[in-house]
Amino acid sequence: MTSRRAVLAALSCLVLGGCGLPGQDTGPRFPGGSAMARIEDRGTFTVGIKFDHPLFGYKDPSTGRITGFDAEIARMVAKDLTGSERNIRFIETMPRNREDFLRRGVVDIVVATYSISEERRKLVDFTDPYYYSSQDVLVRRDERGIHDLADLAGRDVCTAAGSTSAQRLRGEVPRARLVLVDTYSECMSALVDGRIDAISTDESILLGMMSQYPDTVRLVGKPFGREPYAIGVRRGDTDFRDYLSGLIQQYVRDGRWDKAFRDTIGVMNVPAKAAKPSLSPSSPSLSRSSPSLSRSSLSFSPPSR
Secondary structure, three states: OHHHHHHHHHHHHHHHOOOOOOOOOOOOOOOOOOHHHHHHHHOOEEEEEOOEEOOOEEEOOOOOOEEOHHHHHHHHHHHHHHOOOOOEEEEEOOOOOHHHHHHHOOOOEEOOOOEOOHHHHOOEEEOOOOEEEEEEEEEEOOOOOOOOHHHHOOOEEEEEOOOHHHHHHHHHOOOOEEEEEOOHHHHHHHHHHOOOOEEEEEHHHHHHHHHHOOOOEEEOOOOEEEEEEOOEEEOOOHHHHHHHHHHHHHHHHHOHHHHHHHHOHHHHOOOOOOOOOOOOOOOHHHHOOEOOEOHHHOOOOOOOO
16 A cells, blocks of 8 residues: 555656656755845745835834835745745835845845935845836925925925935935935924925835825925836845846736736826836846856746746
8 A cells, every 4th residue: 555655646746747756856946055045945035125105115003014015026026935925024124224234134135115326236236127216296285385396495305314316306406405314204294294395205105105194295296307116135146136137027027016016006096107117128237147147047047926
């Protein structure tokens, strides 16, 4: 009976393709020593994300669950790397500590409305963009003196310290009085209380704020600039960067990107077209492949789930 069961088990393996014959090495899914292999072996994926950005990265005060588009992207990656989206640990990350967290290995990735910039590329590696946003201005609903970007001159405008939004405001409206903070929740409370005149940052972030105060604030509706959001990884880890870029392309192709958008940002009735990355291999990270390892020569590929 025992030998019969063994034969049936072996036949099941052959038919289902789920296991190898005795002595047959099917090989590891990822190269030994790679970030992917370490995460798979560890069984937990550690992600740097914002906790105060509704629709992108937000910690629900009643449940403790991290919600939003960035959180959904991170959970999809966790499932591909570890087999379950539950195998994830979120760590609050702010603009001032993102690069340091990656350098010190506090997190495996940062997915936190993280805009690609030339200055940041000196410190971290970026995947292909997974989202595009413009910058805009948020004011109180009864504000009558701010109609476009130029009207911010001489006004108190809140944005995040170390952000590309702050850099752009300095260039576009040098006479604006910038109020720099660590978290946009600080900006929001100051705007509602009348301590500042406006908030300016990525439109995607402002939409999240509006979702919490729909009767109190409004968008000026004059977008400027364009911000490509990407996943940040430790500088020099081109294998991990390219693997994640492949996953992003797959999510766009198979509809998982669209579902994540509908379930999060889509609740604000905004179209996905301008935010959605294309499948064309023309984004910045595709032109920066490692000298010794191109995409076509990688010995691993994203699972076809």
